[in-house]
Amino acid sequence: MVPSVVAVGAALLALTWHHAAASNADNAVPVGLRSESAGGEGVAGKPGCHVGTAARAKTADEEAEDKEAQEAAGGVMTATTSSLDTSGWWFADIARQGRATYNQDGEYKVFRNVKDFGAVGDGQADDTRAINEAMAAGGRCGQGCTSSTTTPAIVYFPPGTYLVSAPLVPYYYSQMVGDAVRVPTLKAAPGFQGTAVIDANPYLPGGDNWYLNTNNFFRQVRNLRIDLTALPLNTDAVGIHWQVAQATSLENMEFVMRDDPSPDNKQRGLLMENGSGGFMANLTFVGGSVAASVASQQFTLRDASFRNCHTAISMRWNWVWALQNIRIDNCRLGLDMAPDGPDQHVGSIVLLDSVVSNTPVAIRTAYSPAQMGTNGTLVLDNVDMSANVPVAVQGLPSATVVPGNTKIQSYVQGRAYKAAAAQATQGLRPAVPRPPALVDAAGNFVSRGKPAYRDVPASSFVSVKSAGAKGDGVSDDTKALQAVFSSLRPDHIVYFDHGTYLVTDTIQVPSNVRIVGELWPLIMAAGDKAFKDQANPRPVFRVGSPGDEGVVEMQDIVLSTQGPQPGAILLEFNVKGAQQASTALWDVHFRIGGFTGTRLQSDRCLLKPDADPAAAPDPACLGAFMLLHVTPQATIYMENTWLWVADHELDIAGQDKLTIFNGRGLVLESTQGAWLYGTASEHNVLSNYQISNAKNVFMALIQTETAYFQGTPDARKPFTPNPTYFDPDMNAECGDSPKCARTWGLRVQDSSNVLLYGAGLYSLFDSNNEACADTNNCQDNMVSIARSQVHMAGLSTKASVNMVTLDGATAALDADNRNTFCGTIAMFES
Template sequence: MHDGENTKQRGIFMDNGSGGFLSSLKFYGGDCGAFLGNQQFTTLNLEFYNCKTAIYMNWDWVWLLKSIKIHDCGIGIDISNGGPDDIHTGSVLLLDSYIENTEIAIKTFRTKESKPPAAGTLVIQNLIISGVKTTVSGLNEEEIFGGNDKGRNTTIPFWGHGKGYSDHLPHGDDINVVADETVDAIPAALKDTAGKILERPRPLYRHITPNRFVSVRAAGAVGDGVTDDTAAIQEIISANGNTPTGRKKKIIFFDYGVYRVTQTIYVPPNTYIVGEMWSVIMSSGSFFNDAKNPKPLFLVGKSGEEGIVEISDMLFQTQGPAAGAILMEWNIRSPQGQNVSGMWDVHFRVGGSEGTNLQSPKCIKKPDDQVDPKIDDDCVSAFMLLHIGKTASLMMENMWIWTSDHDLDAPKHEQITIYTGRGLLCEAELGPVWMYGHAVEHNVLYNYQLANTKNIFMGVIQTETPYYQSNPRARQPFPPVAEYFDPDFEAACGAAEVPQDKISMCEKSWGLRILNSTDVFAFGAGLYSFFENYSTDCIAKRECQQTMVSIDRDRKSDIVSSRSNIWLMGLVTIGTQNMASWTRDSEEGEQIALAALDGNGAGFTDNVGLILL
């Protein structure tokens, strides 16, 4: 772009939407490198050179900027839009980044008196500056955080501008008071050799010769959505996966199509799969319809197996009814010192599309039905979407794990009511697990659940509570199963401390539930409850849901022995009375509830910079 004094050019103009993920771009010159606005978003590896303003944040709810490099710009990141009386930015999280030879690294108008009170929240983790006059500049060019000299690198380990909470400060305080320990809390298991949170871009296979790609269609699979492709797919994966040491790997290529599967497909270690514009694997038949005996559609490794598995550009779905379907169970653990296994641009989409049998008019929404109506078994869509097993490690990038709320293929895209029991359950006992640009939506019991796990990175994650709840409530149609650590809503919400008129608010899907886990780092979480039985009237008063995040802790971290080492940064909720709750003292059982309207309002959303437990 032109970099003269009068330039008005912009590299990217993005304003609106519910994103999203963007990575690996370079910007040269111009008035503004990237003009950004979105609800929740993850950006990785953006580089800016000689821009007047590198990044202008027009508005957001929560935004993760990771591995950003800014060189020779006037302003690095401008989050001041709207002025001090109407700040348009909710949260910005800047992680593992570098800014040099720039007048102002970050411009903000947030003050103790600015409005809304929680807007303009900023969290910085591992920022290196060099030749930056002012790191954080405020209203009237106030120097909130100073800079350094040209040619000298200064690392800012952690700094925040906003409100935080902890066991010791349950009513909230300045983020920097909450995070007063200087210890490096992020475990080595989550980092690369340079000390940054590990990233692994999606594999492109550009140097793989054509004879090492295996077309599943050419090898016998059909992919027409009707033919049973189970045997063909399993034979292809067994023959071309599980690459022995020293042998060149083959890439299993799923030509575009819908591949109907009636039994579990096993994916062994050292298997590489890529689709074509989201090739579809669809479960079908009675094998996947027994909720008392759930079965995975894709079984990626068996418990304890090690190796590399790469999956990209694929889509998984069910053909209903499928009360016992687990779309994927991931058990593979990556060997130490090798590239991590993972999924890139892989999506789970349940219902709402042609051929799934989970569409209108059969599963059309019925908000006028009696409270707790009889469930239509034909509209039960899955048992669970993704199960990460005890021995697993996994990198995920740009994944949408979705139970449909509307019919994508119907002319009017009518809203539908279908029932998936659980979203993502992570039981990885050692991890590590990374989730970049990740969303799980519209599941009955919970969207994200971490149970007995450690070494988890999430940024940004996003959820929505099912639109139909609380009609029926979250206790239907999936009773709690102890083996999967399910919440027991009937017991918890029927307790004496829950008022009778609030039970329906209580019995709603958890956005994020953390059980007996340590070393969890969420860099941005947008967790939303927009509806009460398809009505949005509940949003303004925060009466769509009682609580969005639940944290139960029974153990301390090996990294920081005084706590569980759970960091929730940039937590944004909508429509919920309490943003999060946790037990302050496991012996006495004292419950802390973080109220959304207790100084945490950020306009339409509610916003907390840090919860540290």
């Protein structure tokens, strides 16, 4: 999302709280970081990118201590790990050959071990400065830098307990990774000062942040335990301040707080005041006041456990959130949708496959069917409250809406549609049938976390650089990469060292393959032959062939184009999984333009508000034909996948808006099983999500935005509709309507058993003019369902006159379903 989105929703965003900005002024620049005057220039030559503190060299005494430790251990100390630090996890042992392709400093380090910067990890020494130096070293994108892809970093924590006395700040494009075998602890010192142990977006005096929250992309924190128990009970302590946007994730995290029922307990595990995410999974919260105090436009939370908290989840505001496999035990209140009393700022929540136990009130809401608007929409699906939960849903001030001590198959509050007939409702409903192909033995929707390969030795990883690929953004790596994939053994895992790999012809990937990227390496369609013809599109990465069955696991990769490649299908996915969810993508992103190396930046493809809508689009500013194609026989599991055509610049100063034409986002034809958790597809020309001839599709949550420039020109340019890929024929569909030929957020055609739980589909501009967002008429249509059996829960759209069309006719209007910012439907069944 871009700054103007905040302006559109200013009234709503004003409701969020800026966490003690004044009291945090002294801590705006954490220990080990340096603030510089505005306009400073980083090492990479990016205006406004401030230089972090350089790594502190070890003293002679420290070097001697290291040598003594080495001799005592009887081992050999490497540059990044010692025998005292390692658990045997491959991540710590693998050779680090990754390079930041477009960073001008040839000595820039992508991988940083906090021990190399002086961190001790014994729970006694204060490691704050050392860790923050590991975060900042190399002139990274910190305070005063809006964004940068040229200063990426992995900050690795070996096993240990790291005492910290001030916030740890992960800079833009950072991954904080703890050891997955012996998970390290970040322990707040008794005198800790600052907003949070990990602060992903520090506050400045006056209330501004380092980064615009809705543009705070590309971050991971995983495999860490955060311990607040040494802090005084009444200290307003936070584990992680996570004010972020897309391509971000928290995973395998534990938040340990004071287990004290006293009202003096002020500790919180997770704080989110705003933003536009995002994905979180495998989180555990123990103790505290409010375990997760959250607010953001949209987010997906899967697999989280809350024990002994005053309140498990407090949702202050949102547009739409999806929560699956949530376990709440021995808390006073499970989910609070009304922390501000009768003023209902929560748009909608969908809660699936969850258990609440030993908790007096599971959910608190301010919703009433008699209210104006659909604020406070809630859908429960397969939520077990049978074990000592007296009240399942409580209204204000303390009315019982739904009694507890039961298993709720389906509950809906909000506007519910059966075809075009709608009514406001609040109550239990018959369960929605679940296709057997999509559920596990317990009847829950299948979910699967990203593999850490804890038992796989580093020797099983095949480095593509060691195999001959350059990854330098200049060399053609097609042959080298194909050679790697053609010679794999069953025990191999393909390892993409960080870099930029140019591909000038289709890479055929086998149907049994595991791929791990180091900090989102780039695979870029390039050249002037293979991918230039939109009439004859070709895949860049082709995973398997039609009819193949196998196991595919891909994680932490970015696919893109270098310059215009209008005939490129970035990823074609053909493999049917040998088991449910055994063909999967985790943190695999698609990113077109807006960053160094793409040749599709603001110096070439700057958005021009006064452009002639009748003029032919600039052929130099075309992206790809399609980002992801899932073919009919394939199954796919996707988690935290962002298909983004850049609407603004990431690397050239100014974050200026762009006009880049990319044909399609996701085209899905799968019939055997598709699971999409926390996915987004934005700014494509024809459609963001196209589901055709498909069966057995589960989505929770999806997010889209219409291309900002549309109207100048509209979606009829520059891509010719191709019936092979089920493109809309907007000449036939739209007639003379000036706002019809726009990106479809979601099209479902000739499909069955399509289940959608949570969607935020937004149109914010007409020809880059945001006035239409105030009047909710930026485009005519957003969701099309034709000849299909679809069940949707928690559908939110913005500024589309028709939220849903059914077989070409209006089925749901935005005007009938107004919410906090969007129009919201609790349930729609075609």
